[in-house]
Amino acid sequence: MTTARVQAWGRLEAAEHAVHRLTERSAPLPAAARPGLPHGNGRSYGDVALNPGGTLWMTRGLDRFISFDAATGVLACEAGVLLDEIIRVALPQGWFLPVTPGTRFVTVGGAIANDVHGKNHHGQGSFGHHVLGLSLLRTDGERIDCGPGLRPAWFAATVGGLGLTGVILTAQLQLMPVRSEWMQGESQPFRSLAEFFALSAAAETRHDYVVSWLDCVHASGSGQDARGILFSASHATEGPPPPPPARARRVPLTPPVSLINGLSLRAFNQAYFHRHAARAGAQRQHLLPFFYPLDSLLEWNRIYGPRGFHQYQCALPRRDEQAATAELLKAIRASGQGSFLAVLKTFGEREGLGLLSFPLPGTTVALDFPDHGASTLALFDRLDAIVREAGGRLYPAKDGRQSRAMFEAGYPRHTDFLAFRDPGLSSAMSRRIFGH
Ligand SMILES: Cc1cc2nc3c(=O)[nH]c(=O)nc-3n(C[C@H](O)[C@H](O)[C@H](O)COP(=O)(O)OP(=O)(O)OC[C@H]3O[C@@H](n4cnc5c(N)ncnc54)[C@H](O)[C@@H]3O)c2cc1C
Known part of the structure; x- marks a missing residue:
């Protein structure tokens, strides 16, 4: 056992934990003075994988x-x-x-x-x-x-x-x-949410994978409610031999302030939209950059500076998905916050098998926000009200601040879940939303 300060992917805070590395699946769990929590590779953004003051059982050693x-x-x-x-x-x-x-x-x-x-x-x-x-x-x-x-x-x-x-x-x-390592797909610009929903529905009939990048700053004053690029693709049945593995780059240091601000964001989004709108059409791509564009820049989460960042990801039920998405975007634009990493996609009809699974039939919106303290949290409260009114929910993998009431409203099966909880396990999130 060692003691270490452990951060989530959002790097908002580093909390002290007792840390045990698990390596043998046949061994009992190491004794822990306080409730423990399994911890995987730490890619959750908020506090679902943190247990400040308690124990983390690091599972990466169970790697066979x-x-x-x-x-x-x-x-x-x-x-x-x-x-x-x-x-x-x-x-x-x-x-x-x-x-x-x-x-x-x-x-x-x-x-x-x-x-x-x-x-x-x-x-x-x-x-x-x-x-x-x-x-x-x-x-x-x-x-x-x-x-x-x-x-x-x-x-x-x-x-x-x-x-x-x-x-x-x-x-x-x-x-x-x-049948191959390649993806065959297309990209299409959209200039309103109505256009996004129509393009997305049509793309889902043609392609296995559909996702959109969203310009979260542009529409103010333009009369549009959204613009972005819809990417869709399917596994290609054939393709050339796989390319040699690309060398991943690393963000070498944490800049003293976030590199994402209003000016850089507006310019970047403008350039990104026009570059992809001009190149719209059929494309072939190896599957690794298609599925994992961010993985080629290791530790990209450092670009938000020492204060770290939040991701806000919600799911909105089908009935109100368009109106609620429009309201969310309006509130985000009015706040002047947001970042380049903004994703819009529709979920299909298949509910998750889990009592607390996040996906529901409808739409999911995910945006990164540099941490500006109280003003960021005040924006999230406004977004929560819209999500709740629409009957939606927030994604625990990305969350570190939703209230117990918000969670209970979004996850009606939370009471059934309690019967299966292990009393020897706890997390920062469980204490916040379940009280223990
Ligand atoms: C760049 C990026 C893109 C992402 N994109 C998506 C996306 O498209 N869709 C999506 O759904 N998520 C996405 N995520 C979130 C990520 O997939 C989840 O947070 C995932 O659960 C992280 O896995 P991890 O191994 O890092 O687990 P951790 O973050 O370490 O832990 C996550 C949870 O799993 C529990 N856990 C871990 N291991 C075990 C175990 N062995 N037994 C029991 N419980 C365990 C932890 O207690 C914690 O509650 C993304 C994250 C990043 C950084």
Whole structure:
């Protein structure tokens, strides 16, 4: 055991934790004086993977592959294996992740505990839909094997269970066959939300993956309610040999102030929109830059300076998705805050399997905000009111501040979840939204 200051991806604060590295899946959990929490690769933005003053069980040492059947695509591995490591093994054999978030540097355990989604929610649902089974270690030493057809109530609590039902030790995943490492797709500019929704619905009938970049500053005074670029693609059936792996660059230091400000943002967004609008049309791209554009710049989260940043991500039910998205954008523009990283995408009809899964049929909006203290938090309160009024919810993987009332309104099955909580586990988020 060591003591370390651990930060989430948003780098808002670094809190002291007792830290144990787990390496043996057959071993009991190390004794902890205070409640513990499993911690994957720390890619959650807020406080879902933090347990200040308590213990973190670091799972990256649980990094073994157990089996892989190249005929069926069924993979069994320990929960600290990164999606990146799965891709390296499976892709050359014609298999890929059926669902992947926008970074491949997350663990299997972290992907299950947040029931992460990708750009193909309309076709494939979320990560939990592709988990065939998992084994869970409770702090009292009990081991629970569960899956969609085995103790399904435990499975539903653990998929999207925010690390609070036990430590996931291993998982069995169904991978997806692909015929090449290339994506065939297109990009299309849109100049209003109505156009975005129409283009997105049409793209979902043609393509496996659909996502949009949104210019969160432009529309003020222009009469438009939004503009952006819609990217859609499917796995290509053939393509040239894979390119040599690109060398990742790293942000070398944390600048003294955020590099994202109103002026740089307006200029950058303007240039980005026009560059992509001019190049709209069919495109072929290797799958790594398509799925993981941010992974080529390691530690990009340092560009927001020493104060760090927030991501605000909500899901809005279908009924009010367009009106509520317009209201959110209006409030963001009025505040003069926001950043280049703004994403708009629709979710399909498949609800998550987890009691606390985030995706719901409708639309998700995600934006990064440099931390400006009280004014940023005041903006989030205004956004919360819009999301709540629309019957939506916030994504715990990105959150570090939503109130208990906001969480309870967004996640009506939270009371069912409590029966599965492990009393030996706690997090900063669980104390904020569950009180313990
Ligand atoms: C650049 C970037 C892009 C992203 N894009 C997306 C996206 O498109 N879609 C999306 O859904 N998310 C996205 N995310 C969020 C990310 O996918 C999730 O936060 C993910 O859960 C992080 O996994 P991790 O291994 O880093 O886990 P951590 O962040 O360390 O932990 C996350 C949660 O999992 C729990 N946990 C971790 N390991 C275990 C275990 N073995 N057993 C039980 N619980 C465990 C922790 O307690 C915590 O509650 C993105 C994040 C980044 C940085």
